[in-house]
Every structure is written in structure tokens, then in C-alpha cells.
Amino acid sequence: MSSDIDLLFLQAVRNENLSKAKELLENGADINACDSTGKTALIIASGEDYLSIVEFLLTKGANVNTAEKEIGGTSLVAAVINYNLSIMKLLIEHKADVNIATFDNFTPLMYASQKNFIEGVNILIKNGADVNILNKYGETALMKAVFGESYEVVKILLDNGADIDIQSTEHGLTALMIAADNGYHDIVKLLLEYGANKDLVSLGLRTASDYARLKGEKEIEKLLKGPKKAPIKVEIKKKENLTKVQIKDATKKLIDAAWVNNIDDAIEALENGAEINPKKVDFPPVVVAASQGYEEMLEFLISQGADVNQTDSIGISGLAKACGGCYEEIVKILLDHGAIVDNNALIAVSIHKPKEIIKMLEKAKSKQLKPRLKEDKSLDSILFNAVSNGDINKVKIALGEGAFIDAKDNDGATPLFWAAKKGFIDIINLLCEKGADPNVGSTYNWTPIMEPCISGDIEVVKLLVKYGADINAKTCENATPLIFASAEGQIEIVKLLLSLNAKVDVVMKDNNEGMTALLFASKNGHNEIVGLLEDALSK
Numbered sequence: 001m002s003s004d005i006d007l008l009f010l011q012a013v014r015n016e017n018l019s020k021a022k023e024l025l026e027n028g029a030d031i032n033a034c035d036s037t038g039k040t041a042l043i044i045a046s047g048e049d050y051l052s053i054v055e056f057l058l059t060k061g062a063n064v065n066t067a068e069k070e071i072g073g074t075s076l077v078a079a080v081i082n083y084n085l086s087i088m089k090l091l092i093e094h095k096a097d098v099n100i101a102t103f104d105n106f107t108p109l110m111y112a113s114q115k116n117f118i119e120g121v122n123i124l125i126k127n128g129a130d131v132n133i134l135n136k137y138g139e140t141a142l143m144k145a146v147f148g149e150s151y152e153v154v155k156i157l158l159d160n161g162a163d164i165d166i167q168s169t170e171h172g173l174t175a176l177m178i179a180a181d182n183g184y185h186d187i188v189k190l191l192l193e194y195g196a197n198k199d200l201v202s203l204g205l206r207t208a209s210d211y212a213r214l215k216g217e218k219e220i221e222k223l224l225k226g227p228k229k230a231p232i233k234v235e236i237k238k239k240e241n242l243t244k245v246q247i248k249d250a251t252k253k254l255i256d257a258a259w260v261n262n263i264d265d266a267i268e269a270l271e272n273g274a275e276i277n278p279k280k281v282d283f284p285p286v287v288v289a290a291s292q293g294y295e296e297m298l299e300f301l302i303s304q305g306a307d308v309n310q311t312d313s314i315g316i317s318g319l320a321k322a323c324g325g326c327y328e329e330i331v332k333i334l335l336d337h338g339a340i341v342d343n344n345a346l347i348a349v350s351i352h353k354p355k356e357i358i359k360m361l362e363k364a365k366s367k368q369l370k371p372r373l374k375e376d377k378s379l380d381s382i383l384f385n386a387v388s389n390g391d392i393n394k395v396k397i398a399l400g401e402g403a404f405i406d407a408k409d410n411d412g413a414t415p416l417f418w419a420a421k422k423g424f425i426d427i428i429n430l431l432c433e434k435g436a437d438p439n440v441g442s443t444y445n446w447t448p449i450m451e452p453c454i455s456g457d458i459e460v461v462k463l464l465v466k467y468g469a470d471i472n473a474k475t476c477e478n479a480t481p482l483i484f485a486s487a488e489g490q491i492e493i494v495k496l497l498l499s500l501n502a503k504v505d506v507v508m509k510d511n512n513e514g515m516t517a518l519l520f521a522s523k524n525g526h527n528e529i530v531g532l533l534e535d536a537l538s539k
Contacts, residue, residue, distance in 0.1 A: 006033035013041040016050050031062050038069030046087050047078035054087050064096045072103035080111045085119045098129045104136040113141040113157065116150035121157070131162045138169025146178045151186055158194045165197045171514065172203035180220050181211035188212075188220050198224050204513035213293070213326050214352060214511075232263060232300045242273040250274035255281065258288035261297050270304060277307045284310045290318030290334060293327040298334075308339040314476070315412065315443045316344055323357055324348035324477070324511040331357050341365040343411030344443050350454065351479070351487060351512060351520075379403035387415040387431075390424050395431075405436045412443035420448035420464060423457045432467040439470050447473040453485040458492050471502045478508045480517070486529050487520035494529050504536045 009029035012020040021041070025031060034040045042062040045053040054075075058064070067074050076096040079087040092098065101107045109129040112120035121141075125131065131141055142162040145153040154175070158164060167174050176196040179187040188208070192198065198208050212220040242250075254274035257265035266285070270276065278284055283291075286306040289298040298318075302308060311317045319339040322330040323346075335341075341364050349358055383403035386394035395415075399405060406414050416436040419427040432438065441447050449469040452460035461481075465471060471481055482502040485493040494517075498504070508515040518537065521529040 005029045010035050010041055013044050013053055018053050018056060031060055040066050042075045043068055043078050046075040047082050049082060049084050051086055054090055058090060058094045064091055064094050065100055074100055076108050077111060080108045080120050083117055088120060088123060092127050098124050098127050106135050107133050109141045110135060110144045113145035113150060113153050114148035116148050116153055118152050121153050125160050131157050131160055140166050142175050143178055146175045146187055149184050154187055154190060164194055165200060174200055176208045177202055177211050180208040181215060183215060183217045185220055188223055234267060236270045238271060238273055247273040251278045254285050255288060258285040258297055261294045263297060263300055276305050277310055282313045286310050287312050287318040290330050291321035293325060293330055295329050298330060302337050308334050308337045320344035320348045326352050326354045328356050331360055335360055335364045347444055347446060380407040383415055384409055387418050387427055392426050395427055399434055405434055406440050414440050417442060417448045420460050421451040423460055428463055438464050438467050439473060445475045449481050450484055453481040453493050454488050456490040461493055471497055471500050477510045477512055478506055480506050483517045483520060486517035487524060489526040491529055494532055498532060498536050504533055
């Protein structure tokens, strides 16, 4: 514990009063005394650009490698953070450890790299800084340089042996993925020139190209994908007299080939009798290719007769999956070959809202004029039409005549789903009073409460909750009402859901792997919601 004279000594240093500091030191102050945060005089002076005081303290034997208590930073870390090259040189001359790290294992080089402190990076490397040390999150100085958009530092680190393809332990990110995700075109180009592996995948199973695509960085996506290849044209000669077992095996191999984007294996499978449009499989080849963004594979399958409107085992088409993954070129290919725009495709773009894809869908939808309801004149269809038009009297008539209250349209949505989406309070009340289930999900497992959470219709949300809507319902991608409201900045709905103890820590999967309500709110700049969610998580 520091004595009174020690505290006066530290205060003198803070005030840049060298003569007073000398006087107190001569009268018994401890040169290595620290304040309540663990900061010594040398750490304080190094972080405040007090060069003359730093020189004095070093000549008097101040401990150069002592770390303070808050982040575990030394005098060298303080000097780096403050961009003070002169103090850095002095500290290093007096044996400052250039690789000593903070509590989270952040090195001086990491701080200098992220801050684009080029001179600092150079002097640290010159004096033995390890360019490949990992911090608590498995990040390197190279990754920190990329985060800081420090092009010159990235180049310096690569020229000095930085491992270009190390993946962080927390998310499995590489420097290339970070650059692509942040839209740093020049750094992406530089990393590729130095041989970065663009095929590595993160823990969320995304490549650098995926990160660029999901952020709408088209130029970076093109850079990572390279020039588009010409469509493969091949005439398949199927073997004759094949057994059902052989055809089934070949079909499985075709699906496997689609998953790994191996066209040679796909050709071989088709030659061995594989069905291009197999029934009763979880994922037909065309759906696989679309969901993974494999343009060349998709075009090949279509050229061999693949039905672009085939769906997976739960009714999701390749178009919907491509929309969810923001695969713009895939969406274009599918629409050009007659893919039908269904509700699942429209729902799939609701998170990332890719403008070009939405335009393509709207244009295709208007051309197709595809009715959402089946073309028969059943009571269920009458009920759907009445709900869609907000005609409560016709809703009553349809129900009175025996229409099924939880009927589903072609996209798996119920009358209550559409009433909630359109905000028809009276019809919602009527349907719920008549026994409509507020938790029936559509094909993507969207429940009625989700749409008003996106649009901000809090009265509809309250009403659905009153009738038993599950506030923690999940879509096929694990999106919850709270995630939707947080992503869209619907703060009053977020407050309502939190007051009802909505789960805050739900993590999404598939196209939004790893995303949470907090991450969406932060990403979209909804800072007040971020605060609410952080408070909820801390309880």
C-alpha cells in the first residue's frame, strides 16, 4: 500500500511537476509506488507524453515492466497507445519487454498494429516483437491491423513473417475474412497477393467471399471469386440396364457432389443413372447448389434438366435459400429459369435486406402474378381472402360455414398470421376467440407474433401475447421475436419482450450463424436497444 509521500509523488508526476517529483523521491518516496489502479509513475508518465519525467525515472531505476491492474498494461503499452515513439525507444533501451502482454494477452505490437502506428510497429519488430502471438481471442497482430484498416502495417507484418492464415479461436476468422467483412478492398487484394487462403471457413462455416456477399461488398466478392467461368456444356450418356439400387446410389453421389461443388463427380453420377430431380430426399441437388452459392454447379444441373422449383424436405426452395444467403447471382440464375417467388423467398430477405435481390424478386413476382392461395373456391380460400382484405364480416361467414381456422396457404401461413402481418386487430381478436392457435408456424416456422415485431405494431404483439403467443418461438434459423425487434430497432417491443422475460441469449444458425439480438442491434446502430440487452444479459 502506498504511503502519503508516495501518493504525493504520483500526483506530482501526473501534474508533470518534475522538480516536485525529484524532491519527494529524495525524501523517501518509492519510485515504483503505484496508485489504486496499479499505475506506477513510469506508467503514468509514459501514457502522458512526459518525456523528461520518463528519462528521469529510468535513470533512477524505475521498473520498466511493471503492469497496472486494469488491463495489465506496462509502460510500453501506455506509450504505444499514446503514439509516443520517443518514449517507446527510451523504454526499449532500458530493457522493456516488447512481448509482455496484458491480461487478455494483447501485446504492444497488437495495439500499435490496430492503431496504424507504423513507426511503433517498425521499432517493436526491430527489437524482437513476435508477430504471431495470439491474444485471448486467438487474434494476431495481423488481424488487429486489418481491424484497424492499417494497410501499411498489414504489409509490414506480412514482410516480417506474420502467419497469413491463422484463424481466431473465438470465431475462426482469418485476416482475409475480417478484411472482406469490413469492406477493406485494398487489404483484401494485398492479402490475396501474399497468398491468403480464400477457401478457409470460419466456425460459422463462412468463407471470406460469404462475408463480403452478406455485407453487400460486390467488388470484394468478385475479387475473391475470380473471373466467372463459362457454363459447362456436356452431353451425359447414361448407362443402360441399371438397377434401382444403382440409381439410388448414383443419386446420393450426385447430391454429395452438389454439396462439395464437384462437377466431375456430378457428371459421373448422372452417367451412372442419378436422378436429376429426385423425390423423397432431404435436399435435392438443385436446392443444395443454390443454398451454397455454387453458380457453376447450379447452371450445370439446370442444363441437365433440374427443376428450379424443387424444394427440400420441409418445402423450402433453392430460391428461398439463395435469398437468405444473399446469393445475388444465384437468385438471378433461378429467376431466369422460371423459379417461382413464394412467401419463403420474401421472408428470407427480411434480415439482411439485400436491395438488388429484393428488386429482382419484386419484378419477378409482378410478372408471375402467382396467386398465394390455391385456385379452388373452398371455404378456406374464402377465409384467407377475407382476412387479407380486412373484411371481418366475410371472416365470420367463412368460419360459420366451416372454414378451418388454422388452415395453411401455399407457404404454410395461417389466417391469423396474415391478420397479424396486416395489423387487423378486430380480426385477430375474432380468430383467437374462435380458437386460432397463435403458435402455428409457416413453412419457415414463422409464427404470427414475428411480423409485428418487425413492423413495430406493438398493439398486435400485446394482443397475441394475451392469447398465448410464444415470445420465444424460433424460426428454422433460430430467429426469435426479440431478435427481429432488436434488428429492426423496435425499442418499445424490445422493452415489452424483455419485461416478459424473453430469452436474450438465443443464437441464430444457417445464413445468420452466430448472430444474436445484441449483435443485430449493435450492427444496425440501435444503441439504446444494445444497452437494454446488455442489462438483461448481466442479470
